[in-house]
Amino acid sequence: MKGIILASHGQLAAGMMDTLKLFVGEPEQIEYLCLMPGQEMPEFLDKLTEAVSKVDCGDGVVVFCDLLFGTPCNCSAALLNNSQYTDKIDVITGMNLSMILEFVGSRSLGMGNESIISTGIEGIVDFKKLYQERMKQFDQ
Numbered sequence: 001m002k003g004i005i006l007a008s009h010g011q012l013a014a015g016m017m018d019t020l021k022l023f024v025g026e027p028e029q030i031e032y033l034c035l036m037p038g039q040e041m042p043e044f045l046d047k048l049t050e051a052v053s054k055v056d057c058g059d060g061v062v063v064f065c066d067l068l069f070g071t072p073c074n075c076s077a078a079l080l081n082n083s084q085y086t087d088k089i090d091v092i093t094g095m096n097l098s099m100i101l102e103f104v105g106s107r108s109l110g111m112g113n114e115s116i117i118s119t120g121i122e123g124i125v126d127f128k129k130l131y132q133e134r135m136k137q138f139d140q
Contacts, residue, residue: 001108003055005063006032007072020100027104029055035071045075052089060088064095092116098123
């Protein structure tokens with residue numbers, strides 16, 4: 001089963017982990033990292049490396065980052081450039097709760113990156129528009 005790392009600017013990753021626990025209890029092989037103001041990239045990279053070691057049980061690790069090309073993503077890219085980690089980690093940016101819940105619930109089945117991303121995208125909806133469309137069905 002792949003390990004999971006949630007990485008963000010500020011406390012987003014901690015909040016995501018806290019919310020995840022409401023749905024699934026205490027998930028296995030998951031760590032979160034919060035880049036705080038004033039924290040340097042080398043320190044965050046060290047913490048990321050430690051987290052990968054903690055959650056990888058041989059099947060690799062998926063790193064979910066909050067923002068494409070932000071520091072958590074760039075530190076993950078630094079690991080991708082290291083031959084020790086290239087085949088060990090995957091990095092997905094734009095994390096949201098839908099994709100993480102889906103992955104935690106089905107990672108033992110080998111859910112692929114495209115499926116994870118699709119789940120995240122499908123969770124982004126203009127709810128007002130959806131609601132109005134569905135209400136029209138009842139009016140007919």
